[in-house]
Amino acid sequence: MDNDKRFVTGLDVGTENIRAVIATVNKSGEISIVGYNEGKSAGMRKGIPANLTGPAEAIDRTLGDAERMGGYDVRSAFVSINGSTVISTHTEGMIAVGAVEHEIDLEDLDRVEDVAVTGRIPANRDVLDVIPLEYALDGQGGIKDPLGMSGARLEMRACVISALTPNCENLKKATATADVEAKRLIPSVVAAAKAVLTERQKENGVAVIDFGATTTSVAVYEEGDLQYVGVVPAGSNNITNDLAIVLAISPDLAEEVKTRFVTGNFDTEKSLTIKVGKEGKERAFNRKEVEEVVKARLDEIFTEVRKKLKSAKYDQRLPEGIILTGGGAKMRDIDLFAKKVLEAAVTIGVPKGLGGVAESIEKPEFATAVGLAMFAAESADLSPITSKKSKKTAKKSSNANPFNFIKKIFNKF
Numbered sequence: 001m002d003n004d005k006r007f008v009t010g011l012d013v014g015t016e017n018i019r020a021v022i023a024t025v026n027k028s029g030e031i032s033i034v035g036y037n038e039g040k041s042a043g044m045r046k047g048i049p050a051n052l053t054g055p056a057e058a059i060d061r062t063l064g065d066a067e068r069m070g071g072y073d074v075r076s077a078f079v080s081i082n083g084s085t086v087i088s089t090h091t092e093g094m095i096a097v098g099a100v101e102h103e104i105d106l107e108d109l110d111r112v113e114d115v116a117v118t119g120r121i122p123a124n125r126d127v128l129d130v131i132p133l134e135y136a137l138d139g140q141g142g143i144k145d146p147l148g149m150s151g152a153r154l155e156m157r158a159c160v161i162s163a164l165t166p167n168c169e170n171l172k173k174a175t176a177t178a179d180v181e182a183k184r185l186i187p188s189v190v191a192a193a194k195a196v197l198t199e200r201q202k203e204n205g206v207a208v209i210d211f212g213a214t215t216t217s218v219a220v221y222e223e224g225d226l227q228y229v230g231v232v233p234a235g236s237n238n239i240t241n242d243l244a245i246v247l248a249i250s251p252d253l254a255e256e257v258k259t260r261f262v263t264g265n266f267d268t269e270k271s272l273t274i275k276v277g278k279e280g281k282e283r284a285f286n287r288k289e290v291e292e293v294v295k296a297r298l299d300e301i302f303t304e305v306r307k308k309l310k311s312a313k314y315d316q317r318l319p320e321g322i323i324l325t326g327g328g329a330k331m332r333d334i335d336l337f338a339k340k341v342l343e344a345a346v347t348i349g350v351p352k353g354l355g356g357v358a359e360s361i362e363k364p365e366f367a368t369a370v371g372l373a374m375f376a377a378e379s380a381d382l383s384p385i386t387s388k389k390s391k392k393t394a395k396k397s398s399n400a401n402p403f404n405f406i407k408k409i410f411n412k413f
């Protein structure tokens, strides 16, 4: 093992699927994917743990194969958080910094951030991130980095990302039960954006939609910064459930109908019937009926997404359009459908440009896990290399309290 390299882990804890990505990062920050895996999730409801053992066992199982593939023992990870309690809030803060000739230092930045956050975010929420959007010095705005500049009054405009504290705590407990410390919790769509967006897109204005099984999350970027996060509590599983009810079939069969035969293009001529099931036990369905069910639910989900964009004042105001990620984005021609409802350019986002075995996970459903690993790689606090052999003893002798987390994490995404 090259000692100049560290390894990091991204863990996407979804309602339907868990995805793990292990990557090495060298001194120059180059990331190489060395292990990954995807497994069925359990015990999660709409992106939030409903119990601890379900997700813990699923994490343990999924991570195990990724660890074996990469030859690493994972004891900490950057973990995704989801659910409709994940929101962004725009806040402002102002402090007096002394005489006019005073040069703004890191302490001033911490202080103004504290003022912008304290009392603005309800006590039952964990602050996941504070993104400084703009500073003003003595009333003059438009300053991105005031460090070293002179002034007597410092103001800050920020975007604060938060989630309900019990949801954060339970997610950390679930990962800790699987012997993995959640170093940071990052909204799944923010992590996906990290993996699929370019700096230019973020600068010009772009939205990412993580179309998952039970949630559809939205993140908007402009002027290089994260400006908005919102989660619609419905996803691609709702389509499956609707099909199961309307066609009076099992969810497994409904999933087969959806993933094999449904596309997001409802305007083309197709065969009139859909046949699924094992030979001899085949079932046939009227395609028109199937498409009506799917279209109605897709319409509802993307209309809700559009409402979120409207509420954030970004509807039809994104020059770089909208990027779709998540398992739901695997539906053929879903971009065509989303384009119609959102009235914007829509493309499917896949993580690209990383080394190692990255090619195998260049898929929209892996965007979040890859993005989490990329955030982890950027972080100064990288997991130390531990050889596979020392795994059990190291785990047993660890005194680290997995619940001893810093409540407010102010690092920039």
Ligand SMILES: Nc1ncnc2c1ncn2[C@@H]1O[C@H](COP(=O)(O)OP(=O)(O)OP(=O)(O)O)[C@@H](O)[C@H]1O
Residues within 6 Å of the ligand: 013, 014, 015, 016, 017, 018, 041, 046, 047, 082, 188, 211, 212, 213, 214, 215, 216, 235, 236, 237, 238, 240, 255, 258, 259, 260, 326, 327, 328, 329, 330, 331, 332, 365
């Ligand atoms: N080829 C396909 N066509 C349509 N839908 C698909 C396809 N492949 C997967 N899906 C759907 O993607 C969904 C799973 O997506 P994903 O793994 O991103 O969800 P998740 O992260 O577990 O859920 P959540 O983010 O809501 O907690 C399922 O509803 C599944 O049916």
Ligand SMILES: [Mg+2]
Residues within 6 Å of the ligand: 013, 014, 015, 082, 188, 210, 212, 213, 326, 368
């Ligand atoms: Mg997800």
